[in-house]
Amino acid sequence: MSRFVIALLICLTTSGAMARASGQAQGRLVPLSSGQYSRLSPAIRSALELAKRACGDEYITVRNGFLRYLQGPVGEEFTAVHFDQIGCGNRAEVCTSSGCLHRVFVYRAGLQREVWRGNVFEIDMSIVSGVPSIEVHCGGYDHSCYRRLIWNGSRFR
Known part of the structure; x- marks a missing residue:
């Protein structure tokens, strides 16, 4: 009986891991x-019109x-x-050799506005010491081109 339970647990664990892997692989x-598009805010739709x-x-x-x-x-x-996660039809992303456009908007008090824009390889948003920040990666695989911008209440600087 205990062998059956162990075998059942192994099967359940394996199937769960496969489900997670397939979900992550949906890149x-x-x-x-049009439904997804209509649920986006006007500022985000405007940014996507630029990509279009x-x-x-x-x-x-x-992409997710x-x-x-x-x-x-x-x-x-x-x-x-x-924008590195956006493509044209079935073609590749909308990027250049210097990176991809990234835009950051803030929504506060019923209004949404752009607070940062850059043509870089990647950005990561996080809270550092209680303050929102953006880590900007401006070089492809060159990790020396990195900077952190801190939210000052109106912009990232």
């Missing part, structure tokens, strides 16, 4: 549905994680748009 570009124009007004595709969120300590919500 392909997929069309952004860069694609020659063809439809855009997105093209939008990332950070809740600030005083109730503001930051949204980062990662």
Whole structure:
């Protein structure tokens, strides 16, 4: 009986791990549905229109994680748009050799506005010592090109 229980637990654990792996592997570009698009804020839709124009007004595709969120300590919500996770139809991302456009918006008091923009390889948002920050990675695999920008209440500096 105990061997059966152990075998059952191994099977359940294995199937759960496979489900997590398949969920993480969903990195392909997929069309952004009109329903998903309509649920986005006007500022984010405007940012995506920029990507659409860069694609020659063809439809855009997105990967999971093209939008990332950070809740600030005083109730503001930051949204980062990662253009490296956006593509043109079935083609590759909308980037250049110097990186991809990244934009950060803050939502506070019913208004959303852009507070940072850069053509870089990656950004990560986090809370450092109670203050929102952005870690900017401006070089491909060159880790020497890195800087942290701190939220001052109106911009990242």
